[in-house]
Amino acid sequence: MTTNSWGLYVHFPWCVAKCPYCDFNSHPLRGTLDADAYVAALLADFRSQTNNTSITPFQTVFLGGGTPSLLPPDAFAQLFEGLAGWLAPNAEITMEANPGSREHWDFVGYRSAGINRLSIGAQSFAAAQLHKLGRIHQASDTERAFNLARDAGFNNINLDLMYALPAQTTAEAMADINQALALGPDHLSWYQLTIEPKTEFAQRPPVLPEDDSISQIEQQGYAQLAAAGFARYEVSAYAKGKLECQHNLNYWRFGDYLGIGAGAHGKRTTAHCLQRTQKYSQPRRYLEHSIHTEVATVAAPDLVGEFAMNALRLVEGVSKDRLDQALGQQRLAATTLAEARQQLDEIWQPLIRKGLMRADRFATTALGLQHLDSVVAEFI
Ligand SMILES: C[S@@+](CC[C@H](N)C(=O)[O-])C[C@H]1O[C@@H](n2cnc3c(N)ncnc32)[C@H](O)[C@@H]1O
Ligand code: SF4
Missing domain, CATH: 1.10.10 (Arc Repressor Mutant, subunit A)
Structure with a gap:
């Protein structure tokens, strides 16, 4: 792994609804989404940041959010057409998908647009927890989305799960892991729920399990995942059969990445220093000034x-x-x-x-x- 292996992060700042625990740059979508305008802004942003640079073709692309799957497949086809020549052959191209955005379950379309890895936000399989987490989906939506994605030819699928949920018992957390494993994913992200400042949960904190219970959940969870053949390679990431997320590995190995889209961050190593880049977060402001990039040198x-x-x-x-x-x-x-x-x-x-x-x-x-x-x- 060299630092010449660049990643491209593309942010999509809209969701159907805002979840009460989430501090990502995501905004409830009001009205219809002008996918063409957003893709045009992304490409202008990309050109402005790659002008006169020595960036090598991107080994990985991560379409994150928010909920990128609110955009239809042809928007991604258009995006990749604009990125032609910049993507390494066989680049890992991941898209985050919320199982609740049913109208965009065109996984065949996403696959043929060039996306080859999916990250599905399952969070939990317990109806009561999904409700408390403000999710817009049911466990059956996750199962259906997963199976449709497999049928569409996705052979690298991650499921996001969270634990230490409000009043969650160890048995409930293990049941979530079991239901996730039953689908046969290639990768699992198992995150401890954290209460982030400025979220709805920060204002009205739910009752979370005690530290001792959380340790118990973790010890049993690690064992259960290991027994199912999932190797823990990062604090919250587990892969089966070497299918680690290459994009995230590049972050953790301190590689460089370009960030485009509302609120996206980037990191680049120059001959003299390390720079971090940041785009405007507000979707409207970003759309108007997508070529504006703030650059800060890391002390x-x-x-x-x-x-x-x-x-x-x-x-x-x-x-x-x-x-x-x-x-x-x-x-x-x-x-x-x-x-x-x-x-x-x-x-x-x-x-x-x-x-x-x-x-x-x-x-x-x-x-x-x-x-x-x-x-x-x-x-x-
Ligand atoms: C950008 S979101 C994923 C995609 C999609 N928006 C969704 O929610 O289905 C990334 C993941 O971070 C995790 N996450 C978000 N907020 C969290 C929090 N406060 N504590 C722990 N995990 C969190 C969730 O598992 C979530 O799926
Ligand atoms: S759907 Fe995902 S990105 Fe959107 S608010 Fe919920 S957790 Fe955050």
Whole structure:
């Protein structure tokens, strides 16, 4: 894996309804969606950011949201036509799909437009939980969407599930995992529900399971997923048969990516520094000024922390070579690589002695992964 492997993130900022736990840049869709106008804005954005750059063809594309599946397949065909020449052959192209947006279950159309991986937002299979989470779908919608997608030829499907849901018992959380596994997905994202500031749940917090119950859910969940052949390769990501999400792996290995669409973030390594890019979040403002990109340079002292925050999410972390490559490329505060490594070692070595990090790779131990936040905090 080199940092020359670029990813492309494309954001779609609309949903049928806003879920009370969600702090993604998503807005309830009022009226009809002008897909042509949005695709034109995305392509103008793309051209403005790729003008005079040395970006290599994208190995991965992630169509995220919001709910990208509110757009019909021909909108994506149009988008990919505009990106012709920029996508690597066999690029992984993922689309997030909400099982509630039934009117766009044209999975045959999405597949023939070029999308080859789906991420379906199941969240739970329990009717009462789906209701509390404000979801617009039933468990049967997830099952139907999944089966239609398989029939349409999708052979790489992720299901998003959440746990530690309001008043959820361990048995209920395991039943959710079992129902997800029964569909035969290739990948599972199993997220602990977090209460994010400025969401409806932050204002009216639901009663969540106690910490001890959450640990019990996690221990049983890891065992159940492992028994079903799902290898945990990141804090919340589990893959069967090596079908890890290549797009997200690039984030965690601290690779570069271009972000287009309302509120999209990007990251690029220049000869002198690391830059983060950000687009206008408000859909209307974005549509009017899609070629506007804010660029901020990451302050050198923050780089090690940012690298650790990403790389240590991976169960295997990253190799020492990858660590040196990232540190060297980013020319930390104009120090030499040796000086940067020395700064890092002053934090890393005590963590090795405490049994929280490995010495052979820049990675946590199993114990360190359980205390990831405090390990990462040491580097920040
Ligand atoms: C952008 S959303 C996925 C696609 C689609 N919008 C949907 O919800 O079906 C990405 C995923 O993040 C997870 N997620 C969102 N908010 C979360 C929160 N507060 N805590 C834990 N997971 C969350 C959900 O599993 C969700 O499917
Ligand atoms: S459908 Fe997905 S993106 Fe939209 S509000 Fe719900 S969780 Fe957020």
